[in-house]
Amino acid sequence: MNSPEIIQQWLLKAEHDLGTAKLTYLHIPEYYDTICFHCQQAVEKYLKSYLIFLDIEFKPVHDLRYLLNLILTVDQSFDPLYENIAALNDFAVKIRYPDQAIQPAPAELEEAINLAQNVKELVENKLL
Numbered sequence: 001m002n003s004p005e006i007i008q009q010w011l012l013k014a015e016h017d018l019g020t021a022k023l024t025y026l027h028i029p030e031y032y033d034t035i036c037f038h039c040q041q042a043v044e045k046y047l048k049s050y051l052i053f054l055d056i057e058f059k060p061v062h063d064l065r066y067l068l069n070l071i072l073t074v075d076q077s078f079d080p081l082y083e084n085i086a087a088l089n090d091f092a093v094k095i096r097y098p099d100q101a102i103q104p105a106p107a108e109l110e111e112a113i114n115l116a117q118n119v120k121e122l123v124e125n126k127l128l
Contacts, residue, residue, distance in 0.1 A: 002055040007127065010052065014045035018116050025113060032104045033091075039112035040064070040091035046116075046123040047071065053127055062092035078122065084115050 021038035024031050047067040051058050056070050064085045071078050090102055091112065
């Protein structure tokens with residue numbers, strides 16, 4: 001499972017999601033739902049790329065806590081991210097539907113972008 005090519009594919013997809021979040025924030029900052037969704041997606045993909053690197057199998061889910069718990073079985077350096085990552089979980093699916101009452105506040109939006117960037121840097125440093 002630990003394939004450098006697959007890891008790079010996950011990282012590229014994660015980078016696209018984070019880039020989409022950042023560009024949208026710069027040009028259409030009122031698109032809170034879209035920005036937060038892409039931040040969640042980026043974090044999910046960064047975590048999955050690291051799980052592949054660690055050769056830890058995972059279910060195809062969007063639950064960041066589940067993915068992080070798998071990582072924490074072998075790498076405690078991700079522990080400080082746990083509470084903040086949990087806050088991104090609602091942005092995976094619920095935020096994508098009009099009947100769900102999720103409207104992130106501006107502070108949550110900036111926190112989501114910063115968290116995604118922090119996860120990116122942490123994972124990339126681990127993969128070096």
